Amino acid sequence: MRIVVKIGTSTLAHAGGRLNIRHTEELVKTLSDLKNAGHELIVVSSGAIGMGAGKLQIARPKDMPTKQAAASVGQCELMYTYDRLFSAYNHTVAQILVTREDFDRVTRLENLQNTIYRLLQLGAIPIINENDSVATEEIAVGDNDTMGALVAKYARADLLVVLSDIDGLYTADPHTHPDAKRIELVEEITPEIDALAGGTHSGLGTGGMATKLIAAHIATGAGVDMVIANGSCPSLLYDIVEGKPVGTRFLGRH
């Protein structure tokens, strides 16, 4: 299987922006094992701004210049971390930084696809993020849930897994509605399903469930199954790949 795994900031970092070593180490171990089992992996990783802020010891920035400065610090930290951890399992990582233009313009999209396909042939693990240190609002994809879905669509993936700080899509945001129930399977994304998704509460995350639903529309529309699952338990990835009922699965349209 070709699997795109999107990792949110809240999985990779603690609230203050410092690396969540336990989550990240377990995640890299599981991803390495899935690759050893023969799956092709593409990672879409957030965390540049949050980890940059953590390293610079500033609060999560709101203004564009500080966000861009934090991202350029954090992106180094992020890739250094992935490179170090994946190397321990003999895997090679490759950084790709993109903006919306790389999906909107045909020649740039072809270049991006060619690079991803060749990296997969060479056995490397592409790790993709927005090019936050140059991407202004007008040219940014804006959130990595959408980015993950675009990557899954154009890399012709079989599965997109979105790892978050929550077990899946609930009937309401469990942080404000403790009685909310998890939805196991979404066969069709109706307006009623769209209406369930609220924003983020984590202080580190960007889009909350709303951007995950946008991603689900893109992925399922391209025939790719998407699963939202909790990034604090990366070994769930084994069950997800086997099609077991973990998190919330959105069925790709065929």
Ligand SMILES: Nc1ncnc2c1ncn2[C@@H]1O[C@H](COP(=O)(O)OP(=O)(O)O)[C@@H](O)[C@H]1O
């Ligand atoms: N219907 C819903 N079901 C589950 N979570 C929801 C829902 N609506 C809003 N949320 C919020 O979305 C958050 C996850 O998104 P986000 O904070 O952006 O994290 P990430 O960094 O993993 O993308 C949850 O912690 C929750 O507060």
Ligand SMILES: N[C@@H](CCC(=O)OP(=O)(O)O)C(=O)O
């Ligand atoms: N590109 C940004 C993250 C954007 C984003 O969608 O963040 P998240 O909600 O944590 O997945 C970064 O690396 O900080």
